[in-house]
Amino acid sequence: MWAGRHVVVGVTGGIASYKTCHLVRRLVEAGALVDVVMTPAATEFVRPLVFEALSGRPVLTSLWEPGRALAHVRLGQQADLIIVAPATADFLARIAHGLADDFLSAVMLARTVPALLAPAMNDDMFAAASTQANLARLAGQGYALVGPERGSLAEGPSDRPGRMSEPETIWHHAARCLSRGSSLRGRQVVVTAGPTREHLDPVRLITNSSSGKMGFRIAQAAWHRGADVLLITGPSTEPPPIGVTVERIVTTAELDQAVRRALPSADVLVMAAAPADYRPTGSTDRKRPRTEGTLMVAFEPTDDILAGTRALRKPAAITVGFALETGGAVERATAKLERKGLDLIVANDALEPGAGFEVDTNHVIIIEAGGARIDVPMASKAVVAEAILDRIEARLG
Numbered sequence: 001m002w003a004g005r006h007v008v009v010g011v012t013g014g015i016a017s018y019k020t021c022h023l024v025r026r027l028v029e030a031g032a033l034v035d036v037v038m039t040p041a042a043t044e045f046v047r048p049l050v051f052e053a054l055s056g057r058p059v060l061t062s063l064w065e066p067g068r069a070l071a072h073v074r075l076g077q078q079a080d081l082i083i084v085a086p087a088t089a090d091f092l093a094r095i096a097h098g099l100a101d102d103f104l105s106a107v108m109l110a111r112t113v114p115a116l117l118a119p120a121m122n123d124d125m126f127a128a129a130s131t132q133a134n135l136a137r138l139a140g141q142g143y144a145l146v147g148p149e150r151g152s153l154a155e156g157p158s159d160r161p162g163r164m165s166e167p168e169t170i171w172h173h174a175a176r177c178l179s180r181g182s183s184l185r186g187r188q189v190v191v192t193a194g195p196t197r198e199h200l201d202p203v204r205l206i207t208n209s210s211s212g213k214m215g216f217r218i219a220q221a222a223w224h225r226g227a228d229v230l231l232i233t234g235p236s237t238e239p240p241p242i243g244v245t246v247e248r249i250v251t252t253a254e255l256d257q258a259v260r261r262a263l264p265s266a267d268v269l270v271m272a273a274a275p276a277d278y279r280p281t282g283s284t285d286r287k288r289p290r291t292e293g294t295l296m297v298a299f300e301p302t303d304d305i306l307a308g309t310r311a312l313r314k315p316a317a318i319t320v321g322f323a324l325e326t327g328g329a330v331e332r333a334t335a336k337l338e339r340k341g342l343d344l345i346v347a348n349d350a351l352e353p354g355a356g357f358e359v360d361t362n363h364v365i366i367i368e369a370g371g372a373r374i375d376v377p378m379a380s381k382a383v384v385a386e387a388i389l390d391r392i393e394a395r396l397g
């Protein structure tokens with residue numbers, strides 16, 4: 001996503017500018033070409049030398065440097081994205097009113113490309129009527145905003161907004177700003193992830209070792225592409241994807257209910273969850289002690305969610321299933337694709353090292369209705385998620 005992208009990172013005069021060093025590093029590591037532009041006040045907080053070393057490029061701080069005439073217009077119109085982090089109250093006021101009295105505000109006035117602002121300031125400065133009016137004005141001018149968040153400020157803890165969003169959060173919002181051409185933009189995407197649990201008694205249960213990683217990566221990547229994403233997940237320790245609405249369920253029956261609620265408005269359903277296929281026929285409401293001897297448990301099949309909810313799908317919705325098998329994955333997946341009326345199915349083999357449950361990588365074969373088959377080589381689940389979304393987008397048209 002970032003390889004070959006040209007990003008301008010604007011830095012203004014706030015304490016949070018030290019965090020912007022991490023953001024620049026993250027963007028450069030991801031393959032972006034980064035030009036850092038600092039206001040004169042910003043250079044009082046972090047020396048330009050730091051950003052020059054991190055970006056590998058000269059830092060722009062003044063309109064009046066020889067050899068850089070019109071560089072502000074070029075950057076505002078030729079970059080793929082402009083991020084300003086932190087954006088001070090003063091800077092927000094200047095650009096909201098079209099001032100262009102330093103290099104960065106001149107870039108913003110000349111800008112024709114997407115821009116993301118990460119405001120950061122004292123909580124009273126943020127709550128001030130003038131700051132709020134400026135932010136509303138900037139949103140109306142097409143700026144994307146991230147934060148500020150509640151939490152500790154330089155002057156101490158606060159439960160009111162003011163603190164700049166973390167570099168990682170800004171990075172995810174920036175990725176979404178780059179998604180302008182995606183056919184997922186504005187679509188409702190529902191992703192299921194993780195295992196389900198079926199209890200034998202209050203403390204014992206049957207489940208599987210699904211970590212949720214694959215579904216969480218798909219949800220995050222779909223949000224980057226501009227979709228509104230609902231992630232319905234069983235128990236998972238993965239951190240919630242940025243920007244995604246997360247609904248937590250425990251049992252297969254709860255997953256079924258959540259999917260039924262979400263389906264009527266879903267343009268895309270990706271069923272990456274690994275629901276328990278069996279549940280005990282009964283459970284007790286007390287922990288059964290070992291002294292009671294042999295425990296006999298009978299299991300019954302749980303509901304087939306994909307088949308059972310088929311009639312609830314929107315007519316043009318894209319439905320994606322997963323088939324985790326232990327051998328014969330492609331044949332079984334192809335049969336499942338047809339049986340359940342899917343558009344795509346993602347087959348992977350639980351026995352292949354580096355693929356399937358728990359690990360951070362996967363090797364999958366995407367099988368499409370109509371017969372196309374794409375072998376996605378072993379890669380991180382984030383990369384595999386992009387490959388799956390590429391196929392979904394191709395079918396959405």
Ligand SMILES: Cc1cc2nc3c(=O)[nH]c(=O)nc-3n(C[C@H](O)[C@H](O)[C@H](O)COP(=O)(O)O)c2cc1C
Binds near residue numbers: 014016
């Ligand atoms: C120690 C210190 C910390 C500051 N932190 C912030 C801040 O976090 N947010 C903010 O809006 N202004 C902050 N200011 C005030 C700005 O630096 C000041 O308004 C300046 O004019 C901003 O210029 P710029 O927007 O061109 O970078 C701080 C000032 C000082 C002295």
